[in-house]
Amino acid sequence: MKKSMEIRDLHGEINGKEILKGIDLDLLEGKVHAVMGPNGAGKSTLSKAIVGHPDVEVTKGEIIYKGENIVGLEPEERALRGIFMAFQHPVEIPGVNNAYFLRTALNAKRKFLGLPPLNAAEFLRLLREKIRELGMKEEMIQRSLNEGFSGGEKKLNEILQMEILQPDFVILDEIDSGLDIDALKRVSDAVNKMRDGKRTFMIITHYRKILDYIEPDYVHILKGGQVLETGGIEIVDALEREGYKIFGEEQ
Amino acid sequence: MRPIDLDLNTFPEKKAIVQKLRSMGMPTPKTEHYRYFGIRPILEREYTLRLPERVPVEASDSIEIVDGVVTKAPEGLFIEYLPQVRVDDSHYDQVYYINHLLTPMVVSIELEESGELRIVHKFTQNNTFTPYRLKISVSPKQKVKILEETVVVSESSLYFYGYDMEIGEESRVTFISSRITHIHQFALFGSHSISVGKGGEFHLYTFDLGSGRTIHNYHTILHEKALNDNNHILFSKGEGRLGNTFHIEHRGKESKSLQLSRNILKDRGRGIFDGLLIVKNPAKYSSIFQDSRTILLNSGPFMVSKPQMEIHTEFITEATHGSTTGHLDGEALFYLRQRGISLEEAKEMLVLSFLDEIFQKLGDEEFRREFITIYEENR
Numbered sequence: 135m136k137k138s139m140e141i142r143d144l145h146g147e148i149n150g151k152e153i154l155k156g157i158d159l160d161l162l163e164g165k166v167h168a169v170m171g172p173n174g175a176g177k178s179t180l181s182k183a184i185v186g187h188p189d190v191e192v193t194k195g196e197i198i199y200k201g202e203n204i205v206g207l208e209p210e211e212r213a214l215r216g217i218f219m220a221f222q223h224p225v226e227i228p229g230v231n232n233a234y235f236l237r238t239a240l241n242a243k244r245k246f247l248g249l250p251p252l253n254a255a256e257f258l259r260l261l262r263e264k265i266r267e268l269g270m271k272e273e274m275i276q277r278s279l280n281e282g283f284s285g286g287e288k289k290l291n292e293i294l295q296m297e298i299l300q301p302d303f304v305i306l307d308e309i310d311s312g313l314d315i316d317a318l319k320r321v322s323d324a325v326n327k328m329r330d331g332k333r334t335f336m337i338i339t340h341y342r343k344i345l346d347y348i349e350p351d352y353v354h355i356l357k358g359g360q361v362l363e364t365g366g367i368e369i370v371d372a373l374e375r376e377g378y379k380i381f382g383e384e385q
Numbered sequence: 386m387r388p389i390d391l392d393l394n395t396f397p398e399k400k401a402i403v404q405k406l407r408s409m410g411m412p413t414p415k416t417e418h419y420r421y422f423g424i425r426p427i428l429e430r431e432y433t434l435r436l437p438e439r440v441p442v443e444a445s446d447s448i449e450i451v452d453g454v455v456t457k458a459p460e461g462l463f464i465e466y467l468p469q470v471r472v473d474d475s476h477y478d479q480v481y482y483i484n485h486l487l488t489p490m491v492v493s494i495e496l497e498e499s500g501e502l503r504i505v506h507k508f509t510q511n512n513t514f515t516p517y518r519l520k521i522s523v524s525p526k527q528k529v530k531i532l533e534e535t536v537v538v539s540e541s542s543l544y545f546y547g548y549d550m551e552i553g554e555e556s557r558v559t560f561i562s563s564r565i566t567h568i569h570q571f572a573l574f575g576s577h578s579i580s581v582g583k584g585g586e587f588h589l590y591t592f593d594l595g596s597g598r599t600i601h602n603y604h605t606i607l608h609e610k611a612l613n614d615n616n617h618i619l620f621s622k623g624e625g626r627l628g629n630t631f632h633i634e635h636r637g638k639e640s641k642s643l644q645l646s647r648n649i650l651k652d653r654g655r656g657i658f659d660g661l662l663i664v665k666n667p668a669k670y671s672s673i674f675q676d677s678r679t680i681l682l683n684s685g686p687f688m689v690s691k692p693q694m695e696i697h698t699e700f701i702t703e704a705t706h707g708s709t710t711g712h713l714d715g716e717a718l719f720y721l722r723q724r725g726i727s728l729e730e731a732k733e734m735l736v737l738s739f740l741d742e743i744f745q746k747l748g749d750e751e752f753r754r755e756f757i758t759i760y761e762e763n764r
Contacts, residue, residue, distance in 0.1 A: 187719060209722040209723050210722040210724075210727055213723050213725040214725045218723075221720065225716050227717050227720070227721075227734075228741065228742075229738030229740070229742070230734050230737075230738045235721070235726075235734070238730065238734070239721075239724035239725050242725040242726055242727070242730075246725070278738075
């Protein structure tokens, strides 16, 4: 099966402290990979390393995406190549209009792909269509980016961005945190609609609930900065029963 | 600068100004509001004094003042040239008095009706020192918008100018000033005195941009229920030194002053926001608010931000002040970049979002677009 991303012996530090201690992980094209682990296991650091967050310094190893080691690339270069992260805590940026931001992002991607930019009218048509599909309020178009949005609205806005940008590799970083059941279901429905057999998802979560809505193909357990176990949903069932101690003591 | 001979027998009305100036002393590098502006190299340079003269005025849509000389003005606008006008006797800036002392005739404009006035200042001379002043009187119950623009061609000159503005009772003046200069040897001192009558409003929007040297010192007097709403955007780059200093005096009860300052600095640019809000004892139930925020785009610039309050009454409705200086929010930058937006464009978006509060208040989309264009051309 074709790999979307290969992570090889990845070591990474935050503020000089090694968090990732040799991650080896294959993420397959078109599949949903759930990444679980106790607090401090390195889940968020791994996602930050993939998207090129400046907090994480990769000291060793490779992240091969579409045949290219992306470790040295800038965050925007990775994004333009199709890597998207839905943030656990999307930042609020007052004064940056949601529509303007999204059009800038989309046209940056179109330019990267050699496509002509969408003008304001064309973009607005696309945006309205996506907003309708997601059941969002149209007023969000003109509001400042994430400013004053509820937790659910922020997460839906992340999904809206994903719908507009159509990435190939999606990281959902604890997208379920702070969501009530209804909001979680809406977000999950939107993600499921984007599962097309080609797009790869990496879901970082602490809880099983989201995996009831977005069924993973693989579950990976991270602990102490390494991948300890890879399997199917049955791993989650075992976790539910016995906790992370089944994977050994904290390193 | 060489000493200037002034024959006070020719200008007897200026003797009081000399007395005032004598009591204050001349501005020096230690004068508080010039402390960080770097006044010494400006004053030590050699200039030729150039006093503006009266010339025939051409009809135009706007007032055009070239090196202190009114060359164009709208037809029907009442302009007088007065050897001396009433001087604010409590201004904190020595340059205000020097300017009044040296200016041979003050350009006086009466605005008796609501409307819009555009004033363009052109600075074209080299190695000259030019003082000039304007007096603007707005009749009561009028609504006036003044758009001020500066065009700097001069490469090495010193200009003193300023407004003495009297805003009549219940009048509203919106003054939008766009001041752009990139010439380091050019220096502009603006020293202004504004009196806002009972129930009047003075809304000031200033946009200082570039690598030159400009400083504006405002003394504002607020009478009962008067409002002074000041909004400043400052973008200093290169070796630029751009500043705005204020003494806003609340003299009447229930008066209100607001100050928003948004500063962006890069290279070795310097910005000055030095605002003192003074609530006098009779100005009971007044409200005062100051908020100065600065973004440093690299590690070289220097911001002087001094929000200050002096309250002489026990009865104050609101008194809030704050100042922050920092770099662009790293998480916000990363968020935008994670969506494929380049670092430069992401910075640009955050800078413009930082300024948005003032543009929202101004509510002039055309001006906002124009300013953004100018900013983008000059950043």
